[in-house]
Amino acid sequence: MSIRFEEVHLDLGDRTVLRGVDAELTQRRVGIIGANGSGKSSLARTINALVRPTRGRVLLSGRDVAQDPKGARRAVGFLFPDATSQIVMPTVREDLEFSVRGLPRARREAKVEAALVDSGLADHADHPCHLLSSGQQQQLALAAVLLVDPEIVVADEPTTLLDLRNQRAARERFTALRQQLVLVTHHLELLEDFDRVLLIADGVIAADGAPAEVIDHYERMMA
Numbered sequence: 435m436s437i438r439f440e441e442v443h444l445d446l447g448d449r450t451v452l453r454g455v456d457a458e459l460t461q462r463r464v465g466i467i468g469a470n471g472s473g474k475s476s477l478a479r480t481i482n483a484l485v486r487p488t489r490g491r492v493l494l495s496g497r498d499v500a501q502d503p504k505g506a507r508r509a510v511g512f513l514f515p516d517a518t519s520q521i522v523m524p525t526v527r528e529d530l531e532f533s534v535r536g537l538p539r540a541r542r543e544a545k546v547e548a549a550l551v552d553s554g555l556a557d558h559a560d561h562p563c564h565l566l567s568s569g570q571q572q573q574l575a576l577a578a579v580l581l582v583d584p585e586i587v588v589a590d591e592p593t594t595l596l597d598l599r600n601q602r603a604a605r606e607r608f609t610a611l612r613q614q615l616v617l618v619t620h621h622l623e624l625l626e627d628f629d630r631v632l633l634i635a636d637g638v639i640a641a642d643g644a645p646a647e648v649i650d651h652y653e654r655m656m657a
């Protein structure tokens with residue numbers, strides 16, 4: 435899978451948020467970093483057509499997401515900073531079932547059981563989602579996204595609300611993903627083993643390359 439940004443510009447109200455982002459992401463693990471308000475989330479949201487560029491295009495393996503936004507949302511699993519914003523059903527099991535609601539019953543049940551085990555939430559299957567900890571809610575959101583079998587996972591600051599132990603656990607889960615991963619984060623240590631990191635500054639790519647060199651650039655920029 436490849437994600438291609440072609441001269442992506444974005445105006446929101448009277449603000450210009452992206453000013454010509456041009457890049458092709460073919461690597462498995464891509465990080466996006468940058469200061470608050472630099473345009474990271476907006477760029478991430480163009481990948482599944484949650485945000486439409488004012489000018490330019492976003493292509494997923496050559497297909498323009500603007501031509502097929504529903505297809506883009508199927509191909510791209512998106513994780514929001516606050517997992518509760520994407521938990522839609524009262525209990526853990528029901529929320530996972532919602533992701534596979536179109537499948538025949540036996541297949542649906544098998545997939546949900548497997549997801550409960552894989553996510554470590556089997557003991558909480560019938561618990562109310564709002565009683566889960568932030569780490570468990572994030573696990574549930576990721577499990578629900580993975581049940582849709584996306585080709586790409588885009589995660590926007592998914593570790594913001596997590597303590598150190600849960601950040602480490604989340605890092606392991608993200609490392610183990612077989613999908614292409616685009617991770618927007620202020621937790622720079624999560625990106626150590628990534629294939630590529632983009633630094634966004636004021637709506638453009640200010641640095642692009644291996645994690646150590648891009649993080650170094652960012653640290654100098656923020657000094």
Ligand SMILES: Nc1ncnc2c1ncn2[C@@H]1O[C@H](COP(=O)(O)OP(=O)(O)OP(=O)(O)O)[C@@H](O)[C@H]1O
Nearest residue numbers: 446447449451468469470471472473474475476477
């Ligand atoms: N719907 C909107 N209408 C107007 N301005 C918006 C809208 N959404 C975002 N913005 C503005 O766009 C700019 C970029 O926001 P974005 O959320 O993409 O930044 P970010 O780099 O992800 O920031 P952070 O690290 O704080 O999450 C900000 O100045 C924000 O206020």
